[in-house]
Amino acid sequence: MNKTEEKQISKATIARMPLYLHYLQEENSKGTQYISSTVIAQNISVSSVLVRKDLALVSSEAGRPRLGFAVSRLMVDIEKFLGYDNLSEAVIVGAGGLGRAFLGYEGFKSNGLSVVAAFDLDEKLVGTKVAGKDILHMDELEKFVAEHNIPLGIVTVPKSAAQEVVNRLVGAGVRAIWNFAPAPLRVPKDIVLKTEDLAASLAILAGKLYKTGDR
Amino acid sequence: MNKTEEKQISKATIARMPLYLHYLQEENSKGTQYISSTVIAQNISVSSVLVRKDLALVSSEAGRPRLGFAVSRLMVDIEKFLGYDNLSEAVIVGAGGLGRAFLGYEGFKSNGLSVVAAFDLDEKLVGTKVAGKDILHMDELEKFVAEHNIPLGIVTVPKSAAQEVVNRLVGAGVRAIWNFAPAPLRVPKDIVLKTEDLAASLAILAGKLYKTGDR
DNA sequence: TTTTTATCGATATTATTATATCAAATACTT
DNA sequence: AAGTATTTGATATAATAATATCGATAAAAA
Numbered sequence A, B: 001m002n003k004t005e006e007k008q009i010s011k012a013t014i015a016r017m018p019l020y021l022h023y024l025q026e027e028n029s030k031g032t033q034y035i036s037s038t039v040i041a042q043n044i045s046v047s048s049v050l051v052r053k054d055l056a057l058v059s060s061e062a063g064r065p066r067l068g069f070a071v072s073r074l075m076v077d078i079e080k081f082l083g084y085d086n087l088s089e090a091v092i093v094g095a096g097g098l099g100r101a102f103l104g105y106e107g108f109k110s111n112g113l114s115v116v117a118a119f120d121l122d123e124k125l126v127g128t129k130v131a132g133k134d135i136l137h138m139d140e141l142e143k144f145v146a147e148h149n150i151p152l153g154i155v156t157v158p159k160s161a162a163q164e165v166v167n168r169l170v171g172a173g174v175r176a177i178w179n180f181a182p183a184p185l186r187v188p189k190d191i192v193l194k195t196e197d198l199a200a201s202l203a204i205l206a207g208k209l210y211k212t213g214d215r
Numbered sequence C: 001t002t003t004t005t006a007t008c009g010a011t012a013t014t015a016t017t018a019t020a021t022c023a024a025a026t027a028c029t030t
Numbered sequence D: 001a002a003g004t005a006t007t008t009g010a011t012a013t014a015a016t017a018a019t020a021t022c023g024a025t026a027a028a029a030a
Helices: A011-029 A037-044 A048-058 A071-082 A097-104 A106-111 A138-148 A159-172 A198-213 B011-029 B037-044 B048-058 B071-082 B097-104 B106-111 B138-148 B159-172 B198-213
Strands: A089-093 A114-120 A133-137 A152-155 A176-179 A192-195 B089-093 B114-120 B133-137 B152-155 B176-179 B192-195
Touching: A011 A037, A011 A048, A011 A071, A011 B198, A037 A048, A048 A071, A089 A097, A089 A138, A097 A114, A097 B097, A106 A114, A106 B198, A114 A138, A133 A138, A138 A159, A152 A159, A159 A176, A176 B198, A192 B198, A198 B011, A198 B106, A198 B176, A198 B192, B011 B037, B011 B048, B011 B071, B037 B048, B048 B071, B089 B097, B089 B138, B097 B114, B106 B114, B114 B138, B133 B138, B138 B159, B152 B159, B159 B176
Parallel strands: A089 A114, A089 A152, A114 A133, A152 A176, A176 A192, B089 B114, B089 B152, B114 B133, B152 B176, B176 B192
Antiparallel strands: none
16 A cells, blocks of 8 residues: 555654664763663653664664664664755745744754755845854845755745745755744645644643643 | 543644644634634645544534534634643743744744743843843742743753753743753653754654655 | 535544564673 | 573554544525
């Protein structure tokens, strides 16, 4: 029933990968050579079986009984799986609060992503820099993306402008869109779109709070 | 096997609620009185059965055959379920890039959340304002949270400081933590914690990109 | 008033994801 | 060198979530 011959890896699994990677980096810096699924599991707060299943999907080498997994090897495998060697540069469209924050956010670096510039319509912002990165005018978007062969566009514009921005990014050649505008967007089939719904996250939080804290 | 007598509502369902709500608000402003699960489903890109199941969990009134659900009633129900009447004020700890962005982010407002102040150690930031909101010194955190009876703390400090900040917030009386630091945190059982993992999101994006765009 | 038809909500089915169990493997201990 | 203990990875089971099916209902049409 599966169209592709590749085994499907669930989002839940993918979402755990950065956690594994992060912990492995930590252990690696301490000089740890091998690590067991049990230990990893405790740190990530999941079951050890799940860790083994997850790692089996990406590991190029089987874990060794009584020793566990080779930390450095596993790091490379996960990084490769996540495409951190692949996905490198991004532009931000929308230099409002969230956009400027992302410009300065160092957290992306450790995940193989570098934000190289932002774009906005606001004349007061255009020409300024945030964290050493230029804020350019929207008119230059297509040219910049095409010239630098940027694979990823981060969208932090208001909802009303989101679809048009996405169209322009796609037209300019990005292969993926990371959308923070609370809007349902349409993209061509071969473009990867992930809409980050902070409202939904907040909802989960509030929902849990409601349940726990009610009365 | 379930400790609580309340039926458990899945995170996936909760995450869809803001989508429903948003769409309902849109329709409501157009004057739509009743709306069917089929129409909602098309807009949210899920199946109509799923919509009905989700709505059945929160709706105070059954949908009417041939008409659908009463839009305004449903909005109230969802808002109540999400606790948007309940969760109102929050503080941000860590006025770095992300923290300042959230201070200015208007998106929270429409979800019933108001960020009232930020806290930081950096003397250069303390005393300044962002979007009309004060950045205060960490020394004042406990007093402020207790005095204003703030239920939610948003954590945007570096990983190394995250656990201590959380401890202090909890000590000061918040009931929930929204964590943006890439760190696994410990909280007492009655405190709601949601760690927002931008790296994980990025990973999913990169993962899909890798799969689609490979070769 | 009767018939038609869109829609709900309940139940059953399927798919997906996580957990439990256990034999095989191998580093470590004696 | 032999035995022990720990860890993996495979298989089986359970739990969770999404989808499909269908009779009951009530608004609209005839």
